[in-house]
Amino acid sequence: MRAYRFKNIIQEILSPAGISINGNQPWDIQVRNDKFYQRVMREGSLGLGESYMDGWWECKCLDEFFHRLIPSRPEDKIRKDWKSLFHILNAVILNKGSKSRAFQIGEKHYDIGNELYMNMLDKRMVYSCAYWKDAKNLDEAQEAKLDLICRKLGLHSGMRILDIGCGWGSFAKYAAEKCRVEVIGITVSKEQVELGRELCKGLPVEIRLQDYRDVGGKFDRIVSIGMFEHVGYKNYRTFMETVHKCLRDGGLFLLHTIGNNQSHVTTDPWIGKYIFPNSLVPAMRQICASVERLFVIEDWHNFGADYDATLTAWFKNFDSSWDKLKEKYDERFYRMWKYYLLSCAGAVRSRDMQVWQIVFSKTGVPGGYNSIR
Secondary structure, eight states: OHHHHHHHHHHHHHGGGTOOBTOSSTTSEEESOTHHHHHHHHHHHHHHHHHHHTTSEEESOHHHHHHHHGGGOGGGTSOOOHHHHHHHHHHHHSOTTSGGGTTHHIIIIITSOHHHHHHHSOTTOOOSOOOOTTOSSHHHHHHHHHHHHHHHHTOOTTOEEEEETOTTTHHHHHHHHHHOOEEEEEESOHHHHHHHHHHTTTSSEEEEEOOGGGOOSOEEEEEEESOGGGTOGGGHHHHHHHHHHHEEEEEEEEEEEEEESSOOSSOOHHHHHHTOTTOOOOBHHHHHHHTTTTOEEEEEEEOTTHHHHHHHHHHHHHHHTHHHHTTTSOHHHHHHHHHHHHHHHHHHHTTSEEEEEEEEESSOOTTOOOOOO
16 A cells, blocks of 8 residues: 555656656656655655666666656655755765865776776767767767867967876877877876876876875966866865966866756765765856856856767667676676666756866956857
């Protein structure tokens, strides 16, 4: 009787989004275990994700399920219990982006195997939103993004560049080859350092295992691509002060980050537990507050819709490579990774998340900055 009641409540939540339980549309969910209903009512998004990992429900088009569900704000219709309150209070009390926790994201997410990312990403191994304006495939779109950043920063021979969160060195390698600049890249992932150094061998590129708070020296340009989501709201000001300290007068700083439509202090519980621990997607207000009296915002470019195509391409690569990868990862990992990539694709398709490239200067570009697209 309780399961029937919870099922009715879940269907009432899904109906405004045009989603049915055990329906015939590709975005409908097929429930395999009746415990699913109570679990979702009790645990919200964490229960939804974990029950999918456990095989309790299926959906032919997960990305379209989330594209339809998210705008209906289902979280407002499910009672927030003490676990949700504890999750928020925990984020307020603790500094999840503290220096002592800085390397946890590397161990949890980026150090799970370079082979996974080599099969999932483009040939340059860029793990951030691509720029699809004139691109026909993922390789072209990622190279277009790297070129766009170089042009926005006005890179030229002889410059010294700092790349905060350099990944496997994709931007550092591209900038060194195309613009003849020297690049220092930092990451908190041991596996990224190992492979990145190999990929950048012979170029004026140094890749370090280092927290951003420990960086010293002066740079003509600073770039951070897809790393700011790991900083945490309590450390935004510290991050910006570090960039300001390291950026030469007259220099430019480009921040590429996923963006939230509203300010939060904690991330989605499922994402935080299984994909990006200690993470937080920033909102415009949080970024703007962190740069007051430090930087002038010269340009703010939103191409969040492009992340849908990027995430979809990553999933197709991952899915088609599964026969090779399943020797190292189990079926539950496959379902977890599929849920991660396609739920995020649905979120950006619904415009719930954005992708921003923001260009900063210390005191303003004389005569104004020429916005580049």
